[in-house]
Amino acid sequence: MSWLSDNLFGISKSKETPTEGMASPTVNTSVPSTDEIQNGTITTSQNGTASNAVTNEDTGAEYETREVAAEWHVPIRGKLHKIEFEHGTTSGRRILWINEKEIFRRDWMFKLVGDDIFELDDLRCILRVDPAPGFKYKYSLFVDGKPLDQYKQRQAKGLRIWEATINEIQYRVVLEKDTLNIYLNGTVREEEGEFTDSGTETKWEEDGNVFILNARNSGNKHDGLLHKLTINGAEIQETTE
Known part of the structure; x- marks a missing residue:
């Protein structure tokens, strides 16, 4: 139910020296803004919406100005x-956009409050x-029968989750603990992990960058496996949601 702006991008680097000739990840510190956030919902005045210009990818010209009253970021399957x-x-x-794509538009509605129902990745x-x-x-979002903040806690x-920006390209790596599936920017990776002396190592390349996800036993039943992404x-560093 809350707007996902709780410092999701707190990424930092260790003091290890990156591989020669390769770009190092940088911190992504961009955080969206709203008029006011109360108890996980977004509240705005009648004239307090934020403008978002939409740019035509072919011409670079602005063809529409969005008056965005509320914005959320929802994690689903990586x-x-x-x-x-x-x-x-x-x-x-009422107009709804998901990932910059218009999902529905209702130009005239006499009732200013109420619910709109839609599906997002089958949810x-x-x-x-x-x-x-x-x-x-006040604008609230419910996903899979739960307020957004509760849904995120369950997820x-x-x-x-790890996030980094390299050469102005954002990367989001997600590991599902139950299936051990690894997602990069929402796409599942097909690479299989290889056994090492300390655990397993899964390695792949994207845009000339080398990703390595290590897993090792913590030796503590409570902590279970420890994971590290380079x-x-x-x-x-891992992102907390």
Whole structure:
């Protein structure tokens, strides 16, 4: 239910020297902003929406200005989905974008509050608009029957996540603990891990960058397996959600 802006990108590097000739990961510190966040929901005034210009990929020209009232980021099966919602408080217009693609548009609605239901990666989602004090509106998102923050907490228990930016390209590596599937930017990797003296090692390349995910036994039943990701020899700290 909360907007995913809780410092998801706290990435840092170890003091190890990256492989010669390869780019080192950099910290991604971009954090979106809203008018106000209360109890995991986004609250905005009738005139307090944020503008987001959309650029035509072919011409580079701006062809539409979005009045985004609420924005969330939803993790599903290794991929982070961006959800944007426009709410016209005079006309009642509602527009929903997922990953920059328009999903629905309702230009005239007499009822300014209520629910919209849609699917995201086969999961049922509910976008709820409620009135708030001071001529404001509160926007809440439910995923798979749960408020977004509860859904994220459940997801986080079964995932290991690392994020880094290299040469202005963002990479998100996700390990599913139950299936041991590894995702890179939402796409499952087919590489198989190889046994080493200390555990297992899974290695692959993307855009000329070398990714290595190591797993070793912690020796502690409570901690279980310990995982470490390096990119071009630099260790990436795990992201917590």
